Amino acid sequence: MNGVESGPIDRALAAAFPDRSVERLIGVGPSWNGANETIGVAFADGGRAYLKIALADESHRLARECAVLRYLRAYGPLPVPEVLAADPDGEPAYLATAPAPGRELLEVYEAADDAERERLLRRAGGALAALHADRFAGHGEIVGTGRETGSAATEAGGGEVAREEGDSAAGLSIEFASWTDVLLTTVERTREIGTSDRLADHYDAVVDCVRANRDLLDGAPAALLHGDIAKPNLFVDGDAVAAIDWELSHVGDPARDLVRAEDQLLNGFDSTGPERFAAALRAGYRERAGGLPAGFERRRPVYEVVRMLGRSGFVDQWTTYLDEPLDALVERADTELRARLDAA
Numbered sequence: 001m002n003g004v005e006s007g008p009i010d011r012a013l014a015a016a017f018p019d020r021s022v023e024r025l026i027g028v029g030p031s032w033n034g035a036n037e038t039i040g041v042a043f044a045d046g047g048r049a050y051l052k053i054a055l056a057d058e059s060h061r062l063a064r065e066c067a068v069l070r071y072l073r074a075y076g077p078l079p080v081p082e083v084l085a086a087d088p089d090g091e092p093a094y095l096a097t098a099p100a101p102g103r104e105l106l107e108v109y110e111a112a113d114d115a116e117r118e119r120l121l122r123r124a125g126g127a128l129a130a131l132h133a134d135r136f137a138g139h140g141e142i143v144g145t146g147r148e149t150g151s152a153a154t155e156a157g158g159g160e161v162a163r164e165e166g167d168s169a170a171g172l173s174i175e176f177a178s179w180t181d182v183l184l185t186t187v188e189r190t191r192e193i194g195t196s197d198r199l200a201d202h203y204d205a206v207v208d209c210v211r212a213n214r215d216l217l218d219g220a221p222a223a224l225l226h227g228d229i230a231k232p233n234l235f236v237d238g239d240a241v242a243a244i245d246w247e248l249s250h251v252g253d254p255a256r257d258l259v260r261a262e263d264q265l266l267n268g269f270d271s272t273g274p275e276r277f278a279a280a281l282r283a284g285y286r287e288r289a290g291g292l293p294a295g296f297e298r299r300r301p302v303y304e305v306v307r308m309l310g311r312s313g314f315v316d317q318w319t320t321y322l323d324e325p326l327d328a329l330v331e332r333a334d335t336e337l338r339a340r341l342d343a344a
Contacts, residue, residue, distance in 0.1 A: 063088035102237025125284025194313030220253035229261035
C-alpha cells in the first residue's frame with residue numbers, strides 16, 4: 001500500500017495479530033515521513049487497529065513511541081491509544097495500536113466556525129500544558145522503558161513520582177544530555193527523515209545557531225515534549241484532547257513544543273495564522289499551567305529558526321501541497337531562514 005511492498009506489511013500483520021483475520025487494509029492519507037508506513041486495519045470481527053511499520057529506523061523511533069505510549073497510558077495527563085503489539089527490533093519493526101478516542105482535530109477544525117476554532121485551540125493549548133506539567137530531572141533522549149529510579153525520575157510538586165516495580169510502563173529510560181545537545185539531535189533526526197536536499201545547507205546554519213545560543217538554552221526547564229503537534233495528530237474526545245504519533249518525543253524545553261505547536265496548527269509555508277487563534281492556543285496553555293513556559297519569549301527566536309527545517313527539509317512536499325514552482329519556494333525559504341537567523 002502507498003508504494004510499500006506487501007511482504008513487510010504481511011509479516012508485521014502476522015506477527016502483531018496471529019489469531020485475527022484481516023478483512024481489509026485502509027490508507028491513512030499522505031505522510032511526509034518516508035521512513036515509516038502507517039495503515040489502518042479492519043478485522044473480520046469488526047475491530048480496528050493501526051499498524052506502523054518502520055522502513056528505516058536508525059534513531060529507533062518506534063521503540064521511543066512505544067515506550068512513551070505505555071508511559072502515558074499508565075501515568076499520563078492526556079489520552080493516548082493503547083499499544084496492542086510491538087516489536088521495534090523486528091523485521092520489519094512495527095507498532096500496532098488501537099484507534100485514538102474521539103475525532104481527528106483536522107476534521108473537526110475544518111468544519112468549525114472561527115469561534116469554535118478558538119475553543120478547540122484553547123483545549124489544545126491546555127492539553128499541551130498538562131503534558132508539560134511534570135518536570136524531569138534533566139533533558140534527554142528517550143531510549144525505552146525502565147524503572148523510574150536511575151532512569152527518568154520526574155518531579156511533580158517537588159516530589160518523586162512513584163512507580164510499581166515490575167510494571168512494564170514503569171518510567172522512561174532516558175539518556176540525559178544538555179538541552180542544546182538534545183535539540184541538535186532533533187535537528188539531525190529531521191535531516192534523517194527529510195525528503196529534499198535542495199536546502200541542505202539550512203541544517204548546518206540551524207546547527208550553528210543552536211550552538212551559538214547554548215548559554216541561553218541549557219537553563220531551560222525539562223518536560224516530556226510531543227515533538228509533532230499537528231492537527232492530524234490530535235483527537236477531540238468530549239472535553240479531552242488525545243494525541244498520537246509520539247515517535248519524535250523527547251525531554252526538553254516546553255517552550256519549544258509550544259512554538260512548534262503554534263506553527264504547525266496555524267501557519268503556512270511563509271504565512272502566519274490569525275493572531276486571535278495563536279492567542280487562544282496560548283490562553284489555553286496559561287489556564288492550565290498558570291503561565292507560559294519560563295523563558296518562552298527569550299528562547300522563542302531560536303526555536304523559530306529550528307522550525308524552518310519543517311519547510312527546508314520538505315520543500316518538495318510543500319511544492320505539491322501549494323502547487324507552486326520549487327525554485328520559488330526555495331528562494332522564499334532561504335529568505336525566511338536568513339530573517340529568523342538575524343532575529344535569533
